[in-house]
Amino acid sequence: DSGVTQTPKHLITATGQRVTLRCSPRSGDLSVYWYQQSLDQGLQFLIHYYNGEERAKGNILERFSAQQFPDLHSELNLSSLELGDSALYFCASSVASGVSYEQYFGPGTRLTVT
Amino acid sequence: GNSVTQMEGPVTLSEEAFLTINCTYTATGYPSLFWYVQYPGEGLQLLLKATKADDKGSNKGFEATYRKETTSFHLEKGSVQVSDSAVYFCALSGLAGGTSYGKLTFGQGTILTVHP
Numbered sequence: 001d002s003g004v005t006q007t008p009k010h011l012i013t014a015t016g017q018r019v020t021l022r023c024s025p026r027s028g029d030l031s032v033y034w035y036q037q038s039l040d041q042g043l044q045f046l047i048h049y050y051n052g053e054e055r056a057k058g059n060i061l062e063r064f065s066a067q068q069f070p071d072l073h074s075e076l077n078l079s080s081l082e083l084g085d086s087a088l089y090f091c092a093s094s095v096a097s098g099v100s101y102e103q104y105f106g107p108g109t110r111l112t113v114t
Numbered sequence: 115g116n117s118v119t120q121m122e123g124p125v126t127l128s129e130e131a132f133l134t135i136n137c138t139y140t141a142t143g144y145p146s147l148f149w150y151v152q153y154p155g156e157g158l159q160l161l162l163k164a165t166k167a168d169d170k171g172s173n174k175g176f177e178a179t180y181r182k183e184t185t186s187f188h189l190e191k192g193s194v195q196v197s198d199s200a201v202y203f204c205a206l207s208g209l210a211g212g213t214s215y216g217k218l219t220f221g222q223g224t225i226l227t228v229h230p
Contacts (some may be wrong), residue, residue, distance in 0.1 A: 002157065004157075031216065041224075042223065045218060097216045099167040100146045100163075100218065101207075102148065105158040
């Protein structure tokens with residue numbers, strides 16, 4: 001158990017809908033990262049928050065947004081869902097924001113868009 | 115930008131065989147390098163890391179050495195077990211245009227299956 005929690009574990013929804021994925025980092029960790037894992041794209045970085053502020057964006061679609069709240073949990077919002085958004089979404093946390101800090105991953109949310 | 119290339123899999127071995135999974139990278143500056151393992155239906159677990167050239171990361175019998183001259187971070191284990199069957203990801207964390215400090219760039223993953 002990494003100490004990172006994600007809810008829900010599974011999510012099935014229809015095209016055009018909007019969903020929210022939630023992540024609680026390890027106690028004491030200030031950084032939260034979101035990643036998408038799909039068969040064709042592999043593991044892709046989406047976005048990074050540190051202590052409530054956005055620090056970096058990766059291959060994140062404009063239909064997707066995220067935020068980190070004062071209690072440090074984070075939410076990833078996916079809207080106008082398409083079939084191609086079906087994937088595993090992981091969040092990871094680390095104690096700080098930097099090259100050498102290891103990231104601890106949650107169990108993931110499997111999103112299926114039908 | 116940063117990139118990681120892993121040897122193509124899948125890799126199938128018998129128990130107690132020697133394991134090598136090759137990983138090479140392209141990055142600016144001095145990245146940190148990681149190996150993560152993903153068991154079926156689970157998230158990624160950090161296996162080992164190295165933060166500077168010639169560092170050797172090790173854990174659970176696995177080891178990898180940060181080779182800056184060959185831009186490589188190959189994963190090795192002297193004697194694999196059935197319980198090592200999983201997907202292994204090489205990753206790096208480094209600067210890329212100054213806007214991705216700390217994000218991980220992953221290789222495509224290598225599926226390892228160990229038979230008794």
